[in-house]
Amino acid sequence: MSLYVASTLTNVALISFLALSAYLVLVVGEVSFGQQAFFAIGAYVTATVTAIFGGHIILALFLSTIAGGLAALLLAALVIRLSGLYFAIASLCFAELLRLTLLRIRIPLEIDGRSTGMDGPEGFSNIRWIFENDFEVTDFLILTVVCLLALLLLLFYFERTTVMLRARLVGRDSLLAQSLGVRPDHYRMAFIGLSGMVAGFGGALFALFNTHIEPQMFGVMLGVHALAYTVIGGLGAPLGPLIGVGIDIGLLESIRALSEYRMIAFGGLVAVLLIIFPQGLLSPRAVNRLWGRIRRRDV
């Protein structure tokens, strides 16, 4: 496998974590433009743990996941009374606030003669975990894909449980959900928290793969893309967001002739797809119909 293909695929897998986290928020009916914030938190936590403290990758991934989840819970707790447009704006502000804060924090360090640590706009350099552990690009691809598959399996299982079904109710008709005894606020909090964990985990891998991260990487466009992947892929199943990522990075970016015009091509594609499939490719209805055929009656 060529280096280019391997690194493109790794990027697809990494961004998939972010798309899946946007998906979890969309499931409970909120639109978040701020998932990149939790991705960034995961990335910076892992960078700090591995590059500065020389911590183990498992510890780094674990802490990143927790940190992403806690940050998301914080956002959720602050704005749980808001919904719809207001939640979208609040999440965007939260992410931008974090990015601007990261631009301001300068704690440059020198470890083994290499500059590292958070250094404002210069970013966090020399996250050398993959070099120190002799990870080739393909090795890292395998690691990322295995993690992604594990997450997908978990989500697939989750998808057929009562708790997920109820979360979807909250997203679709929160008054009706309430009149069936489901507490919309609790589900919103929990799912936003989960989305933060997923994004934090993805961000951790992102930092390890890139070896250098900087606040500009976690701008608004990253969050908008993550959201767009889910919207075109469909909300029906966790595969939806992955299809979206695949279409954008996998297809568009890999066609070199298109790569310069990727943003334009992607924008046009989103528009066309949403006209043909307003609910996304894997809409809940389509997925339910498929499931009905494959396996009668579980939940």
Added chain:
Amino acid sequence: MLKLTNLAKYFGGVRAVDGLDMQINKGEIFGLIGPNGSGKSTTVNLICGVFPQTAGTIELDNVDLGRLAPHQRIEFGVSRTFQNIRLFGDLTVWQNLWVAWRDAPGHETSWLVNWFGSPADRRHEIQKLLEFSGLGDRADRPASSLSFGEQRRLELARAMASKPKLILLDEPAAGMNSEEVADLRNRILTMKNLGMTVLLVEHVMDLVMSVTDRITVLNFGKPIAEGTPLEIQNNEMVQEAYFGSAKNVEAGN
């Protein structure tokens, strides 16, 4: 069982419900009727906690429902249907019932089973509920693909799935033909036989008069009469509220 005392709800200057006293006994089918805009649906919404009352109290089995959040009221045994059918259209019939399911008080399963499991006895009970509503062969169809009458039946079944003590039916016969109304009558009587107390808000008088034990008539948010169906039919004030008084008719001419 359900006791409304001096219940009131004002929307700005509009007095949707204005001093409603009502008592429903256990096992009763109680009718709440009145012209459009007389406050019937508002009363249902107040009992469910969709919005807080302006004044008065709502007590169920001597517990003040006003202090409970909407979801707690469901847990306490209140369930409802909606005037405009409200189902999860892209979920299947089965899933619509599944999410509304509640274990009988005292027989709760653990939250783990509740969230992630799919216990056999619950499937069995839901299957029974499906058969009761005549939707047995529709279980895996999306709710939106059902006919109007079937959707109404599914709503009714869903309201029963939480095993309520008190079930509030908000115009369940709206848009039904006479055959479907007759079918609905039987279902409401079955609910009574199953030990549920029913509050029926309805415009279809044939149904109300033939199925209820007692009736309260609302007009402009105020109760104007209460009694058995026969008493209500012969009540002059009720006739006036619905048809206008003889005097008005003369004046109109």
